Amino acid sequence: MEPKAPGADHAAIERERGYLLRYARLQLRDPAAEDAVQETLLAAIEGAARFSGKSSLRTWLTGILKHKIIDHLRRNSREQPLSSGDDAAEADAVDALFAGDGHWRDFSADWGNPDAALENRRFWAALELCVQRLPARTARVFMMREVMEMPNEEICKALDITATNCWVLLHRARLTLRECLELQWFGKPEK
Amino acid sequence: MIPTCKETSVLLSQGQDRRLKPSESLRLRLHLLICRRCRSFSQQLEFLRAAVRRYRDHG
Numbered sequence: 001m002e003p004k005a006p007g008a009d010h011a012a013i014e015r016e017r018g019y020l021l022r023y024a025r026l027q028l029r030d031p032a033a034e035d036a037v038q039e040t041l042l043a044a045i046e047g048a049a050r051f052s053g054k055s056s057l058r059t060w061l062t063g064i065l066k067h068k069i070i071d072h073l074r075r076n077s078r079e080q081p082l083s084s085g086d087d088a089a090e091a092d093a094v095d096a097l098f099a100g101d102g103h104w105r106d107f108s109a110d111w112g113n114p115d116a117a118l119e120n121r122r123f124w125a126a127l128e129l130c131v132q133r134l135p136a137r138t139a140r141v142f143m144m145r146e147v148m149e150m151p152n153e154e155i156c157k158a159l160d161i162t163a164t165n166c167w168v169l170l171h172r173a174r175l176t177l178r179e180c181l182e183l184q185w186f187g188k189p190e191k
Numbered sequence: 192m193i194p195t196c197k198e199t200s201v202l203l204s205q206g207q208d209r210r211l212k213p214s215e216s217l218r219l220r221l222h223l224l225i226c227r228r229c230r231s232f233s234q235q236l237e238f239l240r241a242a243v244r245r246y247r248d249h250g
């Protein structure tokens with residue numbers, strides 16, 4: 001029998017590797033994603049006694065992984081700044097969604113019961129495609145917000161961008177993803 | 192004053208990330224009362240958030 005408490009047992013930590021890797025790969029490419037997970041597992045095993053059991057093991061490990069991911073992102077952005085892309089073109093693409101009077105230009109599709117999409121395997125491919133098409137910096141901010149659930153201030157600090165810029169990029173990301181999902185999924189007669 | 196759809200989309204987006212000021216949420220609600228598209232957009236934003244989290248956790 002393994003001791004129950006306090007602390008986390010090593011086998012249980014190791015069992016979360018797959019989940020953590022998935023999570024890391026949403027933010028980083030390999031080998032950085034694998035490195036971040038490895039660092040997380042090591043830190044967790046070294047600090048296993050600090051796991052209080054108040055949250056789930058997965059939540060605790062994910063918290064450690066977030067810090068490792070942010071370290072990698074900071075390092076990456078120092079070595080190879082994310083291209084801010086064509087900022088004017090991105091802004092134009094958002095403007096094009098609205099008519100001159102600020103109303104939606106083209107917003108016809110009814111998504112019906114969108115939750116049904118979540119049960120369809122091919123929907124996830126459409127979502128992946130749409131995220132991949134986002135400009136790098138826009139995607140980065142969106143993923144930090146939605147996958148890592150970081151508050152805006154932390155995203156700004158980690159990427160060294162202004163709060164205003166952060167709001168703008170999130171708004172763009174969401175509008176662009178909405179548009180893309182409509183084209184790639186909800187507006188298609190056959191799915 | 193009632194905001195346009197474009198301004199409303201900004202408020203809806205920021206509403207996912209911070210608590211809106213009372214004046215902002217009043218303006219937002221006024222617009223949503225009269226605009227079906229923005230009501231859809233609001234639901235689509237929630238769907239998008241839920242979908243990404245589901246993808247993260249189970250995908």
Ligand SMILES: [Zn+2]
Nearest residue numbers: 196226228229
């Ligand atoms: Zn509207």
